[in-house]
Amino acid sequence: MEPSPDRVAAPCPLFGNCGGCATQHLSYPAEARIKVAQIQSALARIGKIRNPVLRPILTGPDYGYRNRITVHNREGKIGFLGVDGRTLVDVSRCLLAAEDVNAKLAHLRSGSRPRPHYSIRADEVRGEAFYQSNRPLADPLKKLVVEAVPAGVKAVLEGYAGTGFFSAPLAAAGKNLVAVESHPAAVEVFRRDVGGAELLEGRFEDEMENALARLGPGPSACLINPPRGGLSPDARTLLAQAHPFVGILYLSCDPPALARDLVALADFWEPQWFQPVDLFPRTAHVECLVWLSSRLSPSGSPAVSPVH
Structure with a gap:
């Protein structure tokens, strides 16, 4: 039996025991294809979206990209949990981590x-490290989000804004930016580092009405980047109704959660395109950016949903 051409020798001797990586045995193009297929499967199986418009997956280096790792210290070992989720694997060097992170690991x-x-963490701007673990894709991801907001949009409501990773470039692009964030440490960094944007401290679903009132006149959009579990029931309820937004830009870190949310929003919002993003190569995780346009007819009533 011939081995698959997509199969490669894992460069890390700990692969198969360490739980940090899942796909070192695959070529990176094969891994990227599988992740796109995972998104397609979740959209079809859960979201009932059969023919999504999928843009080419955004990728970067598959090793040496992480500017942040968390290691455990137990029984004289320091490293990552094993594939069983319990055993601690002693790690002297992580191939996913940037060189300065590995230097700090050695010092530790x-x-x-x-x-x-x-x-x-790597030595860099705190707000960058707080949000974004993939150093090489940080700027391409910002550019992707800024360019995804239609040129005619004057204002953006950003939920789950974190430290302002997207807020700062959107404000710099001339958008009237009103952000919402509840995590105290993230709020502190946002207020210190982000200029030209207004921040409301609290849960997105609690502050949404207040934020809408502060957007001002003109076309607006909503940017959401919820945690892995997706939108809360209250947030889904608030977004699944008429709004002044011309569209919603949704960045998801879990395809099944994204698909569930799209079902809940389907009466008012139609996905136009999906942009896979591989922020965590050699792991099982994949992100997806989606642009949702309003289904509202000129009368203000939901239009008939097209068949996907």
């Missing part, structure tokens, strides 16, 4: 280690 291993786990 050589000294006293009183804490049960450590977050190791």
Whole structure:
């Protein structure tokens, strides 16, 4: 039996035991194809979207890209949990991590280690590190989001804004930006680092009405980047109704959660295109950016949903 041409030798000797990676045995083009197929499968199976408009997946380096790792310290070992989710695998160097992160890991291993786990970050702007773990794709992802907002849109309501990773470039592009974030540490970084944008502290679903009132006149859009579980029931209810937005830009880190949310929003919002983004190569995770346009007819009533 001939091995698949997509199969490669894993470069890390810990692969198969360490739970940090899932796809080192595949060529990177094969991994990217599989991740796109996972998005398609979730959209078809859960979202009943059979023929989505899928843009080419955005990729970067598949090794040496992470500017942040979290390691555990137990029983004289420091490293990652194993594939069983319990065993601690001793790790002296992570191939996914950037060189400066590995240097800090080596320094940590050589000294006293009183804490049960450590977050190791690259030396860079705190707001960047707080949000984005993939250093090479940080700027391409910002550019992707800014360019996805239609040119005629004057204002953007951003839910789950974090430290302002997207807020800053959107404000710099001339958008009237009103952001909502509930995490105190993220709020602190946002207020320190982001200029030209207004921030409301609280849950997206609680502050949405207030944020809408602050957008001002003119065409507006909504940008949401919820946690892995997707939108909360309250947030889905609020978005699944008439709004002044010309569209919603949704960045998801879990295709099944995205598909479930799209079902809930389907009466008012129609997906126009899907942009897969591989922020975490060699892992099972994949992101997807979606542009949803309003289904409202000129009368203000929901239009008949097209067949996908």
